[in-house]
Amino acid sequence: MTLEADVPVHLFYGLVGATLVAMGFVALVTKQHVFRKILAWNAMGSGVFVIVGSFAIRNADHGAADALPQAIVITGIVVSVSATALALAIARRLHRLTGDVLLEAGDDKGTA
Amino acid sequence: VNVVGSVGVYDGLLALALLGAAGTALFGQNTFGSTVYFVIYGLLLSFVWVRLGAPDVALAEAAIGAGLTGALLLDAIHQFEASRAPRPAAIPLLSRLAAVALSAAFFAAVALSLDGLRDTTGGVMPLVLENMPDSGSSHPVTSVLLNFRAFDTWFELGVLLATVVAASSIHRAHERRLPPYPAPLPSRQALMLARIMRPILGVIGGALVWYGSVAPGGAFQGGAILGAAGILMQIAGASPSIDLLDPGKAGGTRAVLALGFGAFLVVAGLTFFGGNRLLQYPAGWSGPLILGLEVAATLSIALTLNLVYALSAPRRNADA
Numbered sequence: 506m507t508l509e510a511d512v513p514v515h516l517f518y519g520l521v522g523a524t525l526v527a528m529g530f531v532a533l534v535t536k537q538h539v540f541r542k543i544l545a546w547n548a549m550g551s552g553v554f555v556i557v558g559s560f561a562i563r564n565a566d567h568g569a570a571d572a573l574p575q576a577i578v579i580t581g582i583v584v585s586v587s588a589t590a591l592a593l594a595i596a597r598r599l600h601r602l603t604g605d606v607l608l609e610a611g612d613d614k615g616t617a
Numbered sequence: 618v619n620v621v622g623s624v625g626v627y628d629g630l631l632a633l634a635l636l637g638a639a640g641t642a643l644f645g646q647n648t649f650g651s652t653v654y655f656v657i658y659g660l661l662l663s664f665v666w667v668r669l670g671a672p673d674v675a676l677a678e679a680a681i682g683a684g685l686t687g688a689l690l691l692d693a694i695h696q697f698e699a700s701r702a703p704r705p706a707a708i709p710l711l712s713r714l715a716a717v718a719l720s721a722a723f724f725a726a727v728a729l730s731l732d733g734l735r736d737t738t739g740g741v742m743p744l745v746l747e748n749m750p751d752s753g754s755s756h757p758v759t760s761v762l763l764n765f766r767a768f769d770t771w772f773e774l775g776v777l778l779a780t781v782v783a784a785s786s787i788h789r790a791h792e793r794r795l796p797p798y799p800a801p802l803p804s805r806q807a808l809m810l811a812r813i814m815r816p817i818l819g820v821i822g823g824a825l826v827w828y829g830s831v832a833p834g835g836a837f838q839g840g841a842i843l844g845a846a847g848i849l850m851q852i853a854g855a856s857p858s859i860d861l862l863d864p865g866k867a868g869g870t871r872a873v874l875a876l877g878f879g880a881f882l883v884v885a886g887l888t889f890f891g892g893n894r895l896l897q898y899p900a901g902w903s904g905p906l907i908l909g910l911e912v913a914a915t916l917s918i919a920l921t922l923n924l925v926y927a928l929s930a931p932r933r934n935a936d937a
Binding site for chain 1: 623624628632635636639640642643644648651652655658659662665666668669670671673674677678681682685686689690693694696697708712713715716717719720721723724727728731732739740741742745757758760761762766769770773776777779780783784787788835837918922925926928929
């Protein structure tokens with residue numbers, strides 16, 4: 506079932522991870538809904554994890570992925586869910602204070 | 618898992634589905650749809666981790682990345698839905714173009730450097746395998762997480778602790794003065810499902826921790842499953858976990874929240890002042906120490922994730 510494309514698996518998934526980071530960054534800048542920004546930030550984070558994960562198999566001649574990048578990614582996933590939860594708590598506070606969920610350029614809601 | 622080989626049809630389809638789900642989540646019109654696609658994206662991502670030969674990460678991604686993050690997001694979307702309709706876009710075209718250009722540059726940089734990384738020395742895996750017999754665990758990832766780089770895990774528990782402290786501070790400073798969100802109507806069916814699932818999730822979570830020293834799994838995956846059991850109960854309308862922060866219960870809650878970080882702190886102090894290096898376990902003690910630290914970490918992680926969910930949408934029953 507392989508196409509025998511001359512692309513190593515680690516390179517392929519490294520590029521998939523880079524695409525996720527790039528998509529996430531564009532959404533982070535161009536989307537104004539704070540909820541969408543949180544999604545974008547998460548997508549960027551998981552893209553970085555996939556890139557790190559692709560490092561884990563670039564030496565996998567012995568058939569096993571390197572344990573160190575895996576451990577780092579597991580740590581990262583837990584940290585990113587913590588960050589997401591905190592971001593949502595802050596977003597909810599913003600919403601309750603201002604009734605708004607948009608972050609705009611030159612916004613000075615904090616002083617209003 | 619054979620992780621060596623060329624890219625096949627499976628990889629192409631998986632990448633296409635993954636990027637499609639991410640694109641819909643990030644750029645779709647409907648916010649609720651975005652959230653659903655983001656959860657799908659998380660689940661597809663765990664297939665990527667299996668393909669990359671990392672079942673531990675796949676479990677963590679499915680339980681935490683897709684499951685827990687999904688629960689948090691789906692819950693938050695309800696609160697945001699009532700808000701005003703989005704105003705016309707105010708992001709200048711120049712900013713949009715700059716974002717696209719920067720992203721393209723990043724992609725190119727990664728593509729070029731990844732190809733350069735193709736042939737390197739053997740990585741750290743040989744070192745891990747060489748030292749694993751003395752590590753107290755026969756699973757490489759667990760050896761790294763709880764022995765070779767235990768300080769990573771220690772500080773990560775610190776991050777979790779800081780998160781729950783920060784979330785409850787926001788709650789304390791602000792939310793208490795506002796009327797709580799209405800509690801979900803208790804549904805008998807949902808509550809029954811949650812009650813059936815609770816012991817099953819308890820067994821799965823416990824098994825993930827217990828077998829974590831010999832197979833994929835461990836404190837994070839197990840703790841997330843146990844935390845999910847509590848979240849399920851809250852969704853079904855059982856008594857909200859936010860009550861655990863009430864005076865009278867807060868002492869015990871704080872003790873469990875700090876248990877994981879505290880256990881690492883004690884072991885770090887004992888090893889450091891006992892003549893070893895920081896978190897260098899004495900010979901023969903690695904196995905029991907790892908198990909003890911994992912159990913402590915699991916309890917803290919489960920309660921932290923549960924409370925963080927409760928704090929992200931604090932609600933009390935009407936009669937409370």
